[in-house]
Amino acid sequence: MTRTRITETIAWQSDNPHLTGNFAPIGSEIDAGPLQVIEGRVPEDLAGAYVRNGPNPRYEPASYNYPLEGDGMLHALRFEGGKAFYSNRYVRTSGFEVENRAGRRVYGGVMAPQPVDPALLGPHDDPENPFKMSAFIGVQHHGGHLLATGEGEPAWDIGPDLETRGPWTAGTDTPLIMGAHNRVHPVTGDLFALTYDLESPTVTMHHVGRDGQLRRSFDIGLAAPSMIHDFVLTERYLVLLIGPVVFDMESMMSGGSFIQWRPEIGTRIAVMPLDGGDVRWFEAEPFFVFHFANGFERGEEIVVDYVRHQKLYVGYGERNTEPPTPRRLVLDLGTGRVTQQTWFDRVAEFPRIDDRRNALPTRYVYAPTLTPALTGGNGASGTFNCLLRIDTETGDILPHDFGNHIAGEAVFIPRGEGETEGWLATYLYDPETETSDFVLLDADGFGSDPVVRLRLPQRVPQGLHGTWVPA
Numbered sequence: 001m002t003r004t005r006i007t008e009t010i011a012w013q014s015d016n017p018h019l020t021g022n023f024a025p026i027g028s029e030i031d032a033g034p035l036q037v038i039e040g041r042v043p044e045d046l047a048g049a050y051v052r053n054g055p056n057p058r059y060e061p062a063s064y065n066y067p068l069e070g071d072g073m074l075h076a077l078r079f080e081g082g083k084a085f086y087s088n089r090y091v092r093t094s095g096f097e098v099e100n101r102a103g104r105r106v107y108g109g110v111m112a113p114q115p116v117d118p119a120l121l122g123p124h125d126d127p128e129n130p131f132k133m134s135a136f137i138g139v140q141h142h143g144g145h146l147l148a149t150g151e152g153e154p155a156w157d158i159g160p161d162l163e164t165r166g167p168w169t170a171g172t173d174t175p176l177i178m179g180a181h182n183r184v185h186p187v188t189g190d191l192f193a194l195t196y197d198l199e200s201p202t203v204t205m206h207h208v209g210r211d212g213q214l215r216r217s218f219d220i221g222l223a224a225p226s227m228i229h230d231f232v233l234t235e236r237y238l239v240l241l242i243g244p245v246v247f248d249m250e251s252m253m254s255g256g257s258f259i260q261w262r263p264e265i266g267t268r269i270a271v272m273p274l275d276g277g278d279v280r281w282f283e284a285e286p287f288f289v290f291h292f293a294n295g296f297e298r299g300e301e302i303v304v305d306y307v308r309h310q311k312l313y314v315g316y317g318e319r320n321t322e323p324p325t326p327r328r329l330v331l332d333l334g335t336g337r338v339t340q341q342t343w344f345d346r347v348a349e350f351p352r353i354d355d356r357r358n359a360l361p362t363r364y365v366y367a368p369t370l371t372p373a374l375t376g377g378n379g380a381s382g383t384f385n386c387l388l389r390i391d392t393e394t395g396d397i398l399p400h401d402f403g404n405h406i407a408g409e410a411v412f413i414p415r416g417e418g419e420t421e422g423w424l425a426t427y428l429y430d431p432e433t434e435t436s437d438f439v440l441l442d443a444d445g446f447g448s449d450p451v452v453r454l455r456l457p458q459r460v461p462q463g464l465h466g467t468w469v470p471a
């Protein structure tokens with residue numbers, strides 16, 4: 001399916017920090033390359049594509065809460081024979097197409113959704129659903145499909161030229177509703193996907209075979225409709241951490257916030273055997289998790305490496321008084337105790353590991369942080385300029401400070417079998433020149449000069465999650 005590329009400039013401007021600077025969207029879909037090498041060289045044996053998703057609202061939003069809304073845009077760097085090529089495309093979800101046909105914004109914001117005129121909808125759009133399908137959060141490769149993901153919507157099947165083919169059905173006759181973070185079992189290669197409900201206190205898990213065919217779906221009951229962005233898989237368990245972030249339709253109807261922080265509920269952790277045994281619940285003080293680095297079994301314990309938010313902050317009206325920090329949580333299945341350990345006491349988010357080791361014991365976590373060397377940012381949350389390599393065995397932390405350049409999540413690209421035999425990929429933005437680069441770091445020689453730095457043909461806005469797709 002070949003579509004005409006969108007080539008336009010974004011004509012609107014906003015004073016929301018999450019829509020200015022490198023958070024501002026771009027308009028044009030382009031293909032370019034080979035890219036200019038600024039430093040180092042592209043490894044000859046690097047073959048595949050680094051693909052990253054992120055919010056890129058095409059039309060000026062009525063309200064905007066980062067990172068909860070926006071049109072998805074994929075940015076891909078394809079490597080072949082020591083050269084690199086860049087492409088970017090919108091994720092053309094049904095919500096995108098509704099606004100594309102209308103030529104204007106149609107949907108309200110996630111915090112204040114508005115009914116949509118049914119005349120604007122396509123034959124498969126739900127007139128009862130005021131939330132826009134936009135798949136701006138993640139991207140994942142499974143069962144031969146590249147999937148762009150959002151939250152509580154279908155994953156969108158992406159073709160080799162980044163074209164959106166349609167909603168992914170996982171071999172069934174209906175789109176599979178799932179979340180942005182879904183995890184692959186290290187032995188079976190099966191995918192576990194999660195979706196929660198905005199109105200009912202239920203989480204639905206999907207188990208999809210490594211062949212991309214849905215095996216089964218099952219529900220887990222919660223105390224209240226809750227927001228769960230990510231979860232943990234170990235070899236034998238699913239672990240759900242349910243922080244006190246609940247959806248409240250009644251509050252929204254009377255002018256309050258749809259998403260509420262309710263610390264009195266505390267945090268509950270569900271440990272569910274993959275073989276179908278009873279769910280076991282653990283209790284903890286109130287905190288919230290957007291992202292887990294990894295989880296694994298260690299004797300009678302489950303070890304969870306994650307980033308802890310003391311409270312959920314949404315948008316830019318509130319400032320983080322306590323920044324999110326990388327931690328380790330240990331669940332003792334024998335005694336029922338929950339213990340925690342802090343790796344780093346300053347801001348960090350978007351933790352990643354060598355994904356081949358998901359659900360297996362891992363030593364290294366990579367997460368971006370913010371240092372005083374960044375002088376040109378606009379102060380928006382989610383701004384980082386330094387990548388950390390955290391050694392969870394020794395507690396040693398190695399930084400790679402990019403100075404006055406804004407960085408994002410780093411994706412591990414394997415080169416050999418070892419846990420540090422690989423590279424870390426991320427985009428960089430220079431606020432002085434308003435240009436974007438791509439950088440590749442050596443996971444083993446972390447902190448040394450980049451393996452390669454490439455100049456991108458257009459600015460790549462600050463994004464969310466990426467993945468490596470081997471050739």
Ligand SMILES: [Fe+2]
Binds near residue numbers: 137180291
């Ligand atoms: Fe996420």
